[in-house]
Amino acid sequence: MSFNILIAVCLAYVVVLFLVAFVAEKRASEGRLGWLRSPLIYTLSLSIYCTAWTFYGAVGYATRSGLEFLTIYLGPTLVVVGWWLLLRKLVRIGRQFRITSIADLVSSRYGKSNTLGVVVTLLAVVGSTPYIALQLQSVSLSFSVFANEAPVGVHLADINTTALWVAAGLALFTVLFGTRNLDANERHHGVVTAIAVEAVVKLIALVAVGVFVVWGVAGGPADIMDRIQQSPNAAWDPNLGRWISLTFLSGAAFLCLPRMFQVLVVENADERHLATASWAFPLYLLLMSLFVLPIAVVGIGMMPTGANPDLFVLTIPLALDQNALALLAFLGGFSSATSMVIVAAIALSTMVSNHIVMPLWLQANGTGASMSGDVRKVVLIARRTSIAGVLALGYAYLRISGGGASLAAIGLISFAGVAQILPAMMGGIFWRGATRTGALLGLVVGFAIWAYTIFLPSFGGASLLPDHIMAQGPFGIGWLRPQGLFGTYGLDPVVHAVFWSIFLNSCAFFVGSVLTFPAPMERLQGAQFVNIFDHSKGAQGWTRSMAETEDLLVMAQRILGPKQAQALFRTVAQEQGKAGYLPDPEPVFLERLERELTGSVGAATAHAMVEQIVGGASVSVKDLMAVADETAQIMEYSSQLEAKSEEVARAARQLREANDKLTELSVQKDGFLSQISHELRTPMTSIRAFSEILRENDGMTDPERRRYSGIIHDETVRLTRLLDDLLDLSVLENGQIDLTLAHVSIDGMLDRALLSGKPHEASDTLRVTRVSSRPNVVVRTDADRLTQVFINLISNVYKYCDATRPELTLRISDIGDDIAIDFVDNGTGIRGRDQAVLFEKFSRLGDEKAAGGAGLGLAICREIMGRLGGTIAYLPGQGGAAFRVTLPVDATGTQNPPDLKHS
Amino acid sequence: MKEPSNTVFLERKSYRKRRMMDAARVLPLVGVVLVLIPLFWSRGDGGTSAALIYYFGVWLLLIVVAAVLSRRLGDVDAETGD
Structure with a gap:
């Protein structure tokens, strides 16, 4: 297969990726997210964990160390399977606080400290650079495999040129789709979708090669098992320390790698996607590693000694002239490398621009963010420059290191570097006592030990760490040897580095946190991070x-x-x-x-x-008072509402009462009308009957005629009186009477009443006794009306007093400012039950005949007294019927003034 | 992470969900133990293929259990937040 076809296929693939990213970005900008936000895409995007290192390197790893390569996948599997413990909290915090990167998370947790942001950024850049170099190297290595049509003999110059082109192309893609929108917290739909496509491609490629190897080259699973038994790695001899530390390391790296944090937390669109990823991602990892050992043992069996086992995935199909399969494998490796580099570049550029470039720019501009200049542009330029810078660094590392080290070794060094963030991160989200100083100490100590024990020695030769230091330790101090700290040179270098860096990092972090006191902002953020599920509401205290x-x-x-x-x-x-x-x-x-x-x-x-x-x-006392004020206002407002509703209830009650009264009045009115018609009908009937007798009977004696006409006359008088009374009552009730006020003597009025109240036919049978507290009481009132009341009361005595020798006692007394006049007779009085209705209209008690009236007298009295500003009431317990009339000394102004006419 | 202290008894459904959460917390620990076991197997010939089968078996088991738990917990998360 010609190299040109390979280039063409590769370019076509890149164009497809650009198109996918472009279409996804377009859909997202139109709001048609749909499957772009599905848990499947999320899970596939996590697969950037599987880089070219795992695509090519795992087979090499398995060739060298057997099953140990599994640790690289088991660590993340355990972390993802335990999503409920850790990832859920991390993602919730990331979404809640709009975290943009792992540096941002650490900085934000420890009181938005930019120093920490800078340290984590530097750590991430230093840790990721070899990894990016590794990807570039693997892509160019795979290119060269095709270029030479030979599994061995790669030209170094070609590698570098290819790597440069790849780096440039990736930078272009990342700048195009990684910095489209400034908000790093917004999902990069284009990039994520392209990565998902690449994830599928690399899975299919590796599985295809695996299937080909198992069923095409070997004779099925059983044969593979046989070959494993024959292989150099058949003996089960796991290095306990390496297994444990590598599993731990890969789990830690899964959380701390900037690119993993980017897809895991920053690009997460929905927390529930984690639930799906918790099983789907381990499944992906399982499929990715299922054929690694088979490919390795088959490769060992068929490839010439000295062939690079890191490239078995490519070279086995090529050696068997399976060009299409080799091309697919190449695309798989290419996908693994590019997706990792793209996301890593985005994550690192975000960190560099946010934590290093922007603070510097702000400081350089002195007066601050409100001065002139477009910050958007500055941020974008910073981010784009950072992307180019990150890729340039990776390329530079590749040139300097010469690409000598095996892929797996570089990967592990990188893992160990970023894992130094783990103590500060875990402590930050689970321990409120973690402080900024502690985190800073831990990071610096861990970083230093990592660099000293594994990073610098990895360059090899005498370039950075002289041989004598490696062998004897600095200044000849043996227990400070880079790969044998405190005499532990029996340990595997990776285990040694991981153990000491993480252990001392954690110690420094813990001791630093315990001994220092956090600033208020740290404590605030710490409480919110640790208790993110208790109160998912940000409160940074402005x-x-x-x-x-x-x-x-x-x-x-x-x-x-x-x-x-x-x-x-x-x-x-x-x-x-x-x-x-x-x-x-x-x-x-x-x-x-x-x-x-x-x-x-x-x-x-x-x-x-x-x-x-x-x-x-900071939160000041004034602030707290403002908050308290607001609370008080709310409480006041709610109490006002309560009062309002009470008012409404009261109004409703009043309306109901009014309605009841109206109904009652309507009933009373009906009763009154029927009473009136009855009262009018009785005299009318007798008048009609007697007048008919007079008209019909001519032969009637004079005495008879006189008697009948006398009855008619009497009835007419009664009728007239009734009508007068009704008129009187109606006038009184409507308040239409005119009062003629004058100073009058009560005794005088009583004299007149005694004279008028005495019926014509009555003889002098009533004995009247007058008792007065003081002589000659004068009141200002309407004399005629008051006399009318007196007359009524006195005539009642004549009518109703049933004593054989009726007596009437008139008592005049002062009650406060009022004058009281009591009318007490010596009869049987009025029963308690009747006292209640005494003053109602038409209430006639006892014998109807004796009354000779319509039963309106006392009702009229009550109305008159009301108009005069006084009262009339039955006075019980006086030995007979007793009425008390009270009236003010001066009736002026006691009633509605418009009705009063002063004389 | 802590359970509300004012709730003494939960209805059956919420009780089930809480136990599912417990299971989700324990699962990674069980996984760690299962991963460690072969490291203490006797060293010797032919152990690698046995370990290969063992590890992929454990892996598959973890995936299946995680899938069951995630189905049960996927909705809980959105409802209660804990």
Whole structure:
């Protein structure tokens, strides 16, 4: 197969990837996410864990050390299977705080410390560079395999040229699709989809080669088992230390590698995708490693000695003239390498631009984020430059190291480097006592030991660590030898490095945390990270301060873009009940703004930018008081609401009462009308009957005629009186009477009443006794009306007093400001039951005949007394019927003034 | 991670879910132990193929159990957050 065809296929594949990324990006921008956000895509994107190192290197690893290569897959499997313990929390924190990278996570947890961000970034860059170099190397190695049509004899010059081209191409792709939108927290749909496609390609490629090897080259699984038994690795002799530390290391790297953190946490679209990935990703890993050992043993059997086992995946099909399969394998390896480099470049560039370039830029610009210049552009340029820089570093490492070390060794060194972040990260999300100083100490100690024990020695030769140091230790101190710290030179170098770096890292982290005291911001963030499931609400504690909202808008526009920033400000303003684009700089708003900015420039930078405009960042007593005030206001408001609802209830009750009264009145009115018609009908009937007798009977004697006409006259008088009474009552009840007020003597009125109240036919049978507390009481009232009341009461005595010698006692007394006049007779009085209805209309007690009235008298009395500002009441317990009339000394103003006419 | 202290008894369904969460927490630990076991097997000829079968078996087992648990827990997560 010609090299040109390979180049063509490769370019075509790259074009397809570009198209996939482009289409996905377009769909996402149109809001048609659909399957772009499926758990399957998420799981496949995690497969960037399987780089060219695992695609090519695993077979080499298996050739050299047998089953030990499994540790590289078992570590992540255990981490992912235990998602409920760890990954879930990590992803929740990442989403909640809009974490942009692992450096951002550590920086954010320890009080948004940028120092930590810088340290983690440096660590990540140093740790990832060899790994990127490794990918470039593997791609160019695979190219050269095709170029030479021979499994051995690779030209170094070719490797470097190819690597340069690959690096340039990857940089282009990453810049195009990795920095489309500034918000690093937004998903890179294009990149992730392209990676998912590559994940499928590499799985299919490796499985295809495996199937070919097992059933095409060997005679099926049984034969493979036989070959394993014959192979140099048949004896089961696992190195316990290496197995444990490599499993641990791969699990730690799975969490700490910047690119893994990127796909695992930052690109996570939905927490529930983790649940699917918890079994689907281990399944992917299982399939990826299923054929590794078979390929290795078959390769050992058929390839010439000295062939690079790292390239068996390619060279076995080529040696058997399976060009198509070899091409597929090549694409698989190419996919593994490119997807890793792309994501690593995105992750590292985000970290570099957010934690190193942006803070430097902010400092260089002195006056801060609100000054002129487009920050968006600066961030984008920083990120793009960082991508190019990261790839250039990888290429440089490849040139310097000469690509000599075997793939697996480089990979492990890289793993051990980034694993140094693990103590600070785990401590940060599970232990509230972890402090910034502790994290910093741990990272620096771990980093230093890692570099000393494994990274620097890996360059080989005398380039960085002189031979005598390697052999005898610095200054001849034996127990400080790079690969035998404290005399542990019996350990495998990798185990040695992992053990000492992680152990001393953790110790420094723990001791540093225990001995130092965290700043308020650290404690706040720490509590929120550790208890993320208790209160999933960010509260970074911005003070309500004198921030100029306009400055904030200016800054936000330059980071988020004018449209998005204005939309955000407007939404918040609307939520605050304000028109326009400038909301009040309330703490809630500042936090939200900061979170939005965090998505673009990282937590520390966003915090610094807002801080520059807003000022202080701590929670002050004033703040707490403001919060308390707000609470009080809310409580007051709710109590007001309560009062309002009570008021409504009261009004409803009043309405109901009014309605009841109206209904009652309506019933009373009906009763009154039927009573009236009855009262009118009785006299009318007798008048009609007697007048008919007079008309019909001519031969009637004079006495008879006189008697009948007398009856008619009497009935007419009664009728007239009834009508008069009704008229009187109606006038009184409607308040239409005119009172003629004058100073009058009560005695005088009583005299007149005694004279008038005495019926014509009655003889002088009533003995009247008058008792007065003081003589000649004068009141200002309407004399005629009051006399009418007196007359009524006295005539009642004549009518109803059943004593054989009726007596009436008139008592005049002062009750406070009022005058009371009691009318007490010596009859049987009125029964208690009747007292209640005494003053109602038409209430006639006892003998109807004796009354001779319509039963309106007392009702009229009550109305008159009401108009005069006094009362009339039955006075029980006086030995007979007793009525008390009270009236004010001066009736003026006691009743409705318009009715009063002063004389 | 801690259970609300004010709840003494849970209805059967929530109880089941909580036990599923416990299982999800224990699973990786069980996995670690299972991975370690062959390291203590007797050294010798032919052990590699046995270890190969053992490891892929354990791997498959973990995948199946994780799949069952994730089906049960996938919805819980969205509902309760813990």
